[in-house]
Amino acid sequence: MTKTVSAKAVSEDDVQKIIALAKDAHVQELSLHEGSMHVRVVLTREAEASRNAPQGFAEVNNLMEVVAPLAAQFLPHHPCHPNSGVRVGQSVRRGDLIGFLLSGPLLTPLVSPCNGVISQLLAEPNMRVGYGTALVSIAKKI
Amino acid sequence: MIKISYTIGLSTIQDLGRDENYRHGVSIGGAMDRLALQMGNALLGNAKTAAAIEVTLFPIKFEILSSVNIAVTGADCAIELDGKQINPNWAFHAEKGQTLSLSKLNSGSFAYVHLAGGIDVPEVLGSRSTYLRCAFGGLDGRMLQNGDVIKSLPEADPFPPIAPGGFGAISPALALPQPSHASVGTNDAITMLRYLPAAEHDYFDKASLDALVTAPWQITPQSSRAGYRLAGPNLAMTDKLEMRSHGIVPGVIQVPPGGAPIIQTADSQTSGGYPKIGTVIDADMWRLAQTRIGNQICFQKTSYEEALAAYREMNKFIDKVRALSKAYRDLLK
Numbered sequence: 001m002t003k004t005v006s007a008k009a010v011s012e013d014d015v016q017k018i019i020a021l022a023k024d025a026h027v028q029e030l031s032l033h034e035g036s037m038h039v040r041v042v043l044t045r046e047a048e049a050s051r052n053a054p055q056g057f058a059e060v061n062n063l064m065e066v067v068a069p070l071a072a073q074f075l076p077h078h079p080c081h082p083n084s085g086v087r088v089g090q091s092v093r094r095g096d097l098i099g100f101l102l103s104g105p106l107l108t109p110l111v112s113p114c115n116g117v118i119s120q121l122l123a124e125p126n127m128r129v130g131y132g133t134a135l136v137s138i139a140k141k142i
Numbered sequence: 143m144i145k146i147s148y149t150i151g152l153s154t155i156q157d158l159g160r161d162e163n164y165r166h167g168v169s170i171g172g173a174m175d176r177l178a179l180q181m182g183n184a185l186l187g188n189a190k191t192a193a194a195i196e197v198t199l200f201p202i203k204f205e206i207l208s209s210v211n212i213a214v215t216g217a218d219c220a221i222e223l224d225g226k227q228i229n230p231n232w233a234f235h236a237e238k239g240q241t242l243s244l245s246k247l248n249s250g251s252f253a254y255v256h257l258a259g260g261i262d263v264p265e266v267l268g269s270r271s272t273y274l275r276c277a278f279g280g281l282d283g284r285m286l287q288n289g290d291v292i293k294s295l296p297e298a299d300p301f302p303p304i305a306p307g308g309f310g311a312i313s314p315a316l317a318l319p320q321p322s323h324a325s326v327g328t329n330d331a332i333t334m335l336r337y338l339p340a341a342e343h344d345y346f347d348k349a350s351l352d353a354l355v356t357a358p359w360q361i362t363p364q365s366s367r368a369g370y371r372l373a374g375p376n377l378a379m380t381d382k383l384e385m386r387s388h389g390i391v392p393g394v395i396q397v398p399p400g401g402a403p404i405i406q407t408a409d410s411q412t413s414g415g416y417p418k419i420g421t422v423i424d425a426d427m428w429r430l431a432q433t434r435i436g437n438q439i440c441f442q443k444t445s446y447e448e449a450l451a452a453y454r455e456m457n458k459f460i461d462k463v464r465a466l467s468k469a470y471r472d473l474l475k
Contacts, residue, residue: 070473078229079312080218080248095306097229105317105459106466107229109307 057113058134064114065122065134072101072108074123074135079107086136090118098136101129115141144210144257146290147241148203155261155280155292156254157193159408160269167412170392171271171279174252174367174408174431177314177456178216178231182256184464185213185233185311187299187471192260193270195286197253201245204255206236210294211258211304214242217250217432218313233467234308250432257294258301274367275409305474311463318459320429325356326440332358333433335405335426336444336452340394340418342383350377350401354419358438359403365435367409369396372439376401379417387415393422395441405430425452 056069068074076099077085086098092112099110116138123135158179159172173179173196183192200219213233214221221228224240236242244253263270263281272280281290311317320334343351353375364371377397390396394406396416405422406414407430422430423444433439444452 079316080230097307102312104466105311105463106309106470107231107311108309108470111307 056110060134060137062140063119064116064138064140066098066110066113066136066138068101068129068131068133068135070101070103070108071130072103072128074125074127074129074133075100075102075107076121076125086118086121088118088120091141092116092118092138098138110135112138114138117141143207143291143293144242145205145207146202146286146288146292147205148201148243149286149288150199150201151285151287152198153202153286154196154198154272154274154284155193155263155286156196156271156408157260157269158191159271160267160279162268164389164412168267169273169275169368169409169412171273171367171409172269173254173271175216175250175254175428177428177460178252178254178432180460181231181311181314181463182213182215182233182254183260184460185215185231185309185467186211186256186258187297187301187464187468188256188258188260189298191269192256192295193263193280194254194256194261195292197244197255198251200247200253201243203244204242204292206238206240206242207291209235209237209303211301212236212242213256213310214244214253215256216253218248219244219250219253220246220248228308229310231313232308232310233304235303235305247434251434252431257292259295259297262293262295273409301471302475304471309467309470311467314428314456314459315432318425318456320426321442323440323442326358331438333429333437333439334442335422335430335439336442336449337395337420337422338444338446338449340420342379342385342417343419345379345381345383345417346397346419347378347380350375350379350419353377354403355441355443358440360438361433361435362402363435367407369407369410370405370430372403372405374402377403377419383417385415385417387413390414390418391421393424393427394418395420395422407431423449423452425449425456 057064057066093115096112097109098112101108119137119139123129156173159170161170182194215231218230222243266279277283322328323334326332357374359372359374362371362373392406392410396404397419398416
């Protein structure tokens, strides 16, 4: 498979599309060259998991794992309300806020994809996390 | 479209104000916290000058008459949509029939409720801001009342309903922490305001100039959208100064004969005859607006270069919020 991509046009969206294309074509590795630019995309298991979880979550061993839909800093609570935030053992409902991602000044929500109980916080507070990193696991309530 | 279902008054429609007619004696007006106003517009992708509802007294409730993307910025208060908590400085989608309420203030004074597209009221002298003293602008030149229906303008870049959970930005107080004060140090309970010396600064006696930068000043109940009157040591001049009325702008610190300073704010009159000891820099006026009556402020002298740097830093923050909000909204499309 050969694809020419202008360096100026490569965005995070493009990278996600490339990962999706690579997976659909069963390609494990892609190398892109333009002038002095060289981008190598290796399809890892994490990338596959995130590709399968476009909503920012993945089901692993009967646990729902909420994953980072973008690279950012993980915050378990809102910066203005340090005493808020979910705790292990806490019941949550589908749509509840269970954390935040901070990217520059922008705060984006982590939303519970199901009714259940917080099983584990998989990332440390304030940790830099990459796209697809598992952050919170939820035991689904059936 | 939303309806005011409960208000106890004083809330108005405000934008960035009108400065084209200052020479005719028309106040600039506009939002008391211009940074919060710009932040809501940035989150929703509205024009920088779009108007919002400035909430002054809490609680206030709105009935959503047609589905709309909303942002609430400014004061940290309890925000609920149909009883579900919404974070401060947050953009979210509200469905027809839902109730948005703003109640208990945690910190700050003025909250802003923005509708995608901006609020649709006629422009008067180049602004949609309400000027209560002269009863024009906003909605019929008056404060909002129960039953008022507020419409929004068409969006320049229409955006589908914001996904559940919404999104937002960190508060300006976190993004732009106030600098340390020479006497007070770092104390978030006291608002630090940087000022530039004004024309009559050097006519004040040494004790007054010292007191200005060392004393904590309390915001008195004799404060309004026109100005904040302060309580503290009385400021005195070395000699009596005869002055004619002259132009003043928001931020000017006037000292009437009693010696208690008044900081001019959004609805400041356009001229005054009291001596001016300083002018609070533009980049700190939002901090003053969000300091509640009864709370304390302190002053710190700054330079023109530092004032410009602070102004640029503030604008850079807003530009970042606007750019990243657009990127996130595009990601959700």
